[in-house]
Amino acid sequence: MHSNRRVTMAFLLIAGAIAIGIFGYMMIEDYTFFEGFYMSVITLTTVGFGEVKPLSNVGRGFTTFYILLGFISLALAGHAIAESLLEKVFSDQSGIKKMRKKISALKSHYIIRGYGRVGAAASEYFEKAGIDFVTIE
Template structure:
C-alpha cells in the first residue's frame, strides 16, 4: 500500500535535497546565541545568589529567579532577607535589559525576513527531493503556463524554476505545487530542482 502511494505521488525513498541550505539557516540563527547565553547566565547567577544569600534550596532559588526575571508578580516564594530583596531589584534590572535585547534581536530577524524565507525554501526542497521522473520547467512564461496545465491534467509532476521575486504568489495563482525562485540553468538551481531524478528539462 505504501509503495503504491509513493508511486502515485512520484516519491523516492531518498528524500534528502541535493542542495543543503542548513548553513544559511544556521547563519541567520546566530544573533539568537547572545540572548540565550545571557538568559542562561542570569538564571545561573540568580539561583546561586539566592542560595548564597538566604541559604534556600536550589529549586526554590531557581523558581524565585524565574518569577523575578520575568517580573510576573507572583510575590516572594519564601520570607526574604533585606539582602535578598536588594538582590531581587538588581536581578529585575538585569533581566529587563536582557529581555529588551532578546526582543530587539527577534524583531530584527523578523523584519529582515531571511529566516522565514529560508525555512519555507527548505520545506520546499524536501518536498522536491521526494519526486522522481518529474520535469524541470525553466521560467514562468505563457508557454510554460500551458505546458504545466497539460502536466497537471496528465498527473505528471514538475518543478518550476524562475527568478521572479513574487514567484510564491505566481505559484499560488497558477497552482504550481513545486517551485524554486532562482535563475535557471545554474548548478545550484538544478540541484534544488533535483534534476538528477528528473525525467526531462
C-alpha cells in the same frame, strides 16, 4: 552576526541571567536550587507571585538589581530574536524582488516548465549554449 548565532546568544543570555539569579538567591537567602530557580523565573518574567520566603534587606537589594538585569537581558534577547526573524523575512523578499527584476529584463527567452528529468536536460543544454531561459517549477 548570523541570525542563528544571534538567537543562540539570546537564549544563552537568558540562561545566564537565570543562573545569576539562582546563584544569588542560594548565596544571599540560603535558598535551595529549586527555590532559587523558581524565584529567578518569576522575577524575570514579572509574574508577580509572592516570594518563596521573606527576603532580607540584602535579598531585596539583590532582587532589585536582578529585576534590572532581567529586564535588560530579556529586552536584548527579544531584540535579537525579532531582528533575526525580520532579517529572514526581508532577505526572502529581497531575493524574490531580484529574481523578478532579472526575469523582467529577459527578452526572447525560453520558458522551461518543470525541473524533472527533461527540464534539467533542457536547462543544462540552454546553459551551455548561452541561451536565456527561465525555469518554472
